[in-house]
């Protein structure tokens with residue numbers, strides 16, 4: 001990204017017992033375990049979360065996420081317990097539009113940790129990272145209209161509902177209507 005040196009950015013942010021940090025090569029086994037336990041939940045909405053997900057997929061993801069971070073093309077974070085370092089899921093700023101200083105925000109939380117506030121806290125940390133460190137001004141969250149937990153995370157992160165878009169998402173080969181939310185920098189600063 002113009003004006004930002006990825007090498008100068010902190011690789012971790014922590015608050016309220018949750019940490020988001022840059023992926024590391026040693027994360028593979030934990031990612032596979034988290035994905036495998038979450039096929040019935042996360043896999044409902046994210047195609048890549050399937051029974052076939054294995055070590056090579058996790059290795060490829062870490063390599064991709066690391067390369068993208070180093071080019072400031074995407075900032076993908078592992079979500080971990082700040083005390084135990086247990087791997088809880090992922091949150092990421094992708095589709096970074098360098099000219100308009102905007103990005104898309106995505107998140108997932110492993111099944112055994114859902115409904116404990118992890119998703120909301122991870123999203124808040126990523127939004128803070130985007131506005132305070134990357135100096136982005138607009139974040140978009142696009143989730144299936146039927147995906148109530150994801151919509152609640154968006155709302156609890158201070159996002160404004162901008163409307164429904166027909167067939168915006170393809171999930172397991174099906175076109176789904178999406179709820180589109182946005183967060184602009186001043187509103188987000190109040191939430192983080």
Ligand SMILES: CC(C)(COP(=O)(O)OP(=O)(O)OC[C@H]1O[C@@H](n2cnc3c(N)ncnc32)[C@H](O)[C@@H]1OP(=O)(O)O)[C@@H](O)C(=O)NCCC(=O)NCCS
Pocket residue numbers: 041042043045046105106107108109110113114115116117118119120121141142143144147148149150151152153156
């Ligand atoms: C969306 C997701 C990240 C939420 O993570 P989480 O850690 O469970 O979220 P939180 O604990 O912060 O809870 C957020 C809201 O979702 C609700 N929620 C969480 N799990 C739920 C479930 N299984 N059923 C119904 N509501 C649920 C919580 O009650 C809370 O809403 P409330 O404040 O009205 O009570 C998680 O459900 C997930 O990984 N989903 C699959 C991937 C996905 O859809 N990603 C979003 C793509 S844009």
